[in-house]
Amino acid sequence: MDYSNYDKRVKTYMSKLEKTLKSTHGEITQDTEVNLDLLAANLNIYFKIVDEISEKGVMVSGRDKLMVKQPLLASLNSQNQTIIKLINTLGLTPMAKYKMKNLVSEEEDFEESLIS
Numbered sequence: 001m002d003y004s005n006y007d008k009r010v011k012t013y014m015s016k017l018e019k020t021l022k023s024t025h026g027e028i029t030q031d032t033e034v035n036l037d038l039l040a041a042n043l044n045i046y047f048k049i050v051d052e053i054s055e056k057g058v059m060v061s062g063r064d065k066l067m068v069k070q071p072l073l074a075s076l077n078s079q080n081q082t083i084i085k086l087i088n089t090l091g092l093t094p095m096a097k098y099k100m101k102n103l104v105s106e107e108e109d110f111e112e113s114l115i116s
Contacts, residue, residue, distance in 0.1 A: 007048070017036070036087055053073070
C-alpha cells in the first residue's frame with residue numbers, strides 16, 4: 001500500500017504493521033486494506049494535530065486576546081477514539097487478540113461437534 005503522502009511516522013508505523021499482519025495472517029484481505037487505509041489517514045491527522053498543539057500550546061489566544069483551551073484538543077480526542085476503534089477492529093490490542101482466539105476456538109469446537 002502507498003503511504004507516500006503521509007507523515008514519516010505514519011509511513012514507518014504502517015510498514016511495520018503490514019509486515020506484522022502478513023506474517024501473522026499470510027495475506028492482507030481487501031477489508032483489512034480498507035481498515036489500514038483508514039488507520040493511516042487518521043494517524044496522519046492525529047500527528048498533524050499533535051504537532052500543532054506542541055507548537056502553539058494547550059492554551060491559545062482567543063478572539064478577545066484571552067487565553068482559551070486549544071480548540072484542537074477536541075479533535076485530538078476524537079482522533080484517539082477513532083484510532084483505538086480501528087486498532088481493535090484489526091485485532092491489534094491484547095483484548096482484541098484474546099477475543100479473536102476465543103472466537104476461533106468456539107468455531108473449531110462447533111465444527112468438531114458437527115463432525116462427531
